[in-house]
Amino acid sequence: MLEIFHWIENLGYWGGLAFLFVYIIATIAFIPGSVLTLGGGAVFGVLWGSIYVFIGATLGAIAAFLIGRYFARDWIGKKIEGNQKFMAIDQAVAQSGFKIVLLTRLSPIFPFSLLNYVFGITNVGLKDYAIASIGMLPATVMYVYIGSLAGDLARIGSETPSLDPAWQWTMRIVGLVATVVVTIYVTRLASKAIAELNIK
Secondary structure: OHHHHHHHHOOHHHHHHHHHHHHHHHHHOOOOHHHHHHHHHHHHHHHHHHHHHHHHHHHHHHHHHHHHHHOOHHHHHHHOOOOHHHHHHHHHHHHHHHHHHHHHHHOOOOOHHHHHHHHHOOOOOHHHHHHHHHHHHHHHHHHHHHHHHHHHHHOOOOOOOOOOHHHHHHHHHHHHHHHHHHHHHHHHHHHHHHHHOOOO
């Protein structure tokens, strides 16, 4: 995986597009996105890393959704057969698709890769599904932030700091703590809302 990140970093302006392509393929192939998200932060920094990861994850999720809806419906059906959690999601989606997709994106208790395919065989519309992907943002920013800190640590001594290093790291750590706190808070709200909908 490190070789892929080095390759992307050496592509210059084309690195963003290459990263998007890799992220989309990884999402379709059930490869956990956490490693790619951390790597995106290390290579591109917080702002561009968050943008690239969010776009890549959203496009990958849409691709998996469409595959599940039009090409792998039987396979997905067998995969989740008898799973009470996914059956509850299916019933809830019939009533309020956008809200359910949004809440499951905010909550980490649902497996992202499989969920993309599962939503493909529910009644949720593609538009609602795509827009609800905004629920991935809090966790995305948190993981990208952690990845950017790891990248900064790896580059210590190789760059000339423009500001006092102690001040820089203080601000970075404060920013990380704030991001984690907000993410945990949002996740708890989403989990509570999901519990109220009896999706457990």
